[in-house]
Amino acid sequence: MDISVVIPLFNEEESLPELHSWIARVMQENDFSYEIIFVDDGSTDRSWEIIKQLREESEHVKAIKFRRNYGKSPALHCAFEKAEGDVIITMDADLQDSPDEIPELYRMVREDGYNLVSGWKKKRFDDKLSKNLPSKLFNATARRISGIKIHDFNCGLKAYDQSLAKSIEVYNDMHRYIPVLAKNAGYTRIGEKVVQHQSRKYGKSKFGANRFVNGYLDLMTLWFLNRFGKKPMHFFGLWGSVMFLLGFIAVILVGGMKLYDMHHGNPYRLVTDSPYFYLSLTMMILGTLLFLAGFLGELISRNATERNYYRIEEEF
Numbered sequence: 001m002d003i004s005v006v007i008p009l010f011n012e013e014e015s016l017p018e019l020h021s022w023i024a025r026v027m028q029e030n031d032f033s034y035e036i037i038f039v040d041d042g043s044t045d046r047s048w049e050i051i052k053q054l055r056e057e058s059e060h061v062k063a064i065k066f067r068r069n070y071g072k073s074p075a076l077h078c079a080f081e082k083a084e085g086d087v088i089i090t091m092d093a094d095l096q097d098s099p100d101e102i103p104e105l106y107r108m109v110r111e112d113g114y115n116l117v118s119g120w121k122k123k124r125f126d127d128k129l130s131k132n133l134p135s136k137l138f139n140a141t142a143r144r145i146s147g148i149k150i151h152d153f154n155c156g157l158k159a160y161d162q163s164l165a166k167s168i169e170v171y172n173d174m175h176r177y178i179p180v181l182a183k184n185a186g187y188t189r190i191g192e193k194v195v196q197h198q199s200r201k202y203g204k205s206k207f208g209a210n211r212f213v214n215g216y217l218d219l220m221t222l223w224f225l226n227r228f229g230k231k232p233m234h235f236f237g238l239w240g241s242v243m244f245l246l247g248f249i250a251v252i253l254v255g256g257m258k259l260y261d262m263h264h265g266n267p268y269r270l271v272t273d274s275p276y277f278y279l280s281l282t283m284m285i286l287g288t289l290l291f292l293a294g295f296l297g298e299l300i301s302r303n304a305t306e307r308n309y310y311r312i313e314e315e316f
Contacts, residue, residue, distance in 0.1 A: 003027070003034040003106060004085030008075035009093035013046045014202035016093065020054050020061070023099045027060075030103050037062045037079045038093075042069035048314075055316060064315045073175045078312070080165040086110070088165045092156040098196045105159035108191055115164045115187035118150050118179055119157035119195035146180045150192045153179060157195050161187075236294025244287030250280030 005023055009016070020036065027034045038051045040063065048065050055061040064078055076090060087109045091097035101119065108117045135154070142153045154176045168181045179190050224235075254277045 001035060001085045002032040002087065003102065004079075004083035004088045005034065005036045005099075005102070006039070006076065006079040006083060006088060006090045007036065007093050008039045008041055008072050008079070008090075009043065009047060010041045010069060011043045011045045011047060012093040012202070013043075013050055015095045016047060016050045016054065018201075019093060019095055019099070020058070023102070024058065024060070026099045026102050032102075032106070035060050035062055035084060037064070037083060039063070039075040039079050040065040041071065041075045042066045052316075062316065065313045067313045071173065073170045073173055076175055076178075077170040080160075080168075080170070083162070083165065086162055088160045088162060090156060090158050090160075095201050096198045097157040098198055101157060101193070101195045105157075105193060108193065109159050109161055112191070113189060114159075114191040115161045115189045116179060116182050117159040117191045117193055118152065119155040120151045120192050121155055121197035122151070122194045124197050142177070142180070146177075146183065148179050148183060148190055150179060150190065152192075153177060155195070232297030233294035236290045236297060240287045240290030240292075240294060242287070243283045243290065247280045247283030247285075247287060250276055250283065254280060 007019070016038075023034075023036055036058075038054075038061065040048050040051060042065075048063075051061070051063045055063060062082070064075075064082070066075070080088065087106050089102055089105055091099070097119070105117050105119075108114050139151060139153055143149060143151075158178065164182055164185070164187045167185050167187070168178065170178060170181065174181060182190060254274055257274065
């Protein structure tokens with residue numbers, strides 16, 4: 001099979017028939033063998049009923065329905081496991097991603113040899129200051145930390161080589177950082193394509209302003225996991241040892257000050273009178289706790305369970 005089109009969705013009943021017919025037309029015009037995998041992330045409208053109707057009309061349609069809303073990352077992860085196409089293309093269900101981009105995305109993966117091609121919505125139709133400025137800051141930070149020179153990490157329109165999609169685990173809200181996950185997995189041929197951005201035709205956006213705050217926290221998590229995920233002791237153990245050593249040296253200095261006072265006419269001055277005594281004890285305690293955190297992190301990393309959790313109610 002040439003292409004698997006993966007479409008995660010939540011309450012997009014109005015756009016699904018039009019999106020399906022648009023994708024089908026593009027595939028037929030380019031003579032692609034394909035499948036369309038809809039992942040209904042716990043929709044509360046008629047989205048699932050419409051998907052079942054589309055399945056009756058076309059054998060190319062496959063679908064997965066979650067019991068409740070788990071999020072975009074589990075939806076992508078589940079679909080990646082089931083996709084059969086040589087190239088896997090993801091897009092949003094709100095008609096803001098154009099299926100007309102599919103042939104060129106496919107060519108870039110198959111002929112140019114990219115592992116991943118990310119869309120760049122250079123000209124946006126939702127260009128509001130409250131969304132555009134945080135998005136630019138977010139992407140600039142992601143480029144700086146990851147070293148991946150693309151402009152739009154969060155664009156839903158992406159193309160993947162099958163081996164990459166099967167090799168990465170998209171969990172929590174890490175769909176924003178799939179290029180980073182790919183790089184961490186050893187897939188370094190990551191490209192970018194300017195894509196057309198459509199104005200929203202139906203409904204409203206399902207993402208709030210909190211995604212930018214969560215995005216930065218997730219980016220810090222990815223950076224830490226990439227550097228120290230397999231060896232947490234290298235971080236916690238190092239700084240724990242440094243803090244304990246500094247605290248221990250401070251305790252010796254405080255003890256030396258007490259001996260000095262005893263030999264120079266002030267034997268009644270207590271060690272606990274010095275604030276440095278409490279600071280040194282605090283540093284020793286924190287150093288010990290950091291060291292233990294690194295040790296426990298090593299044990300956990302060796303026995304980590306599956307981080308993706310979802311329950312499928314129905315699929316075909």
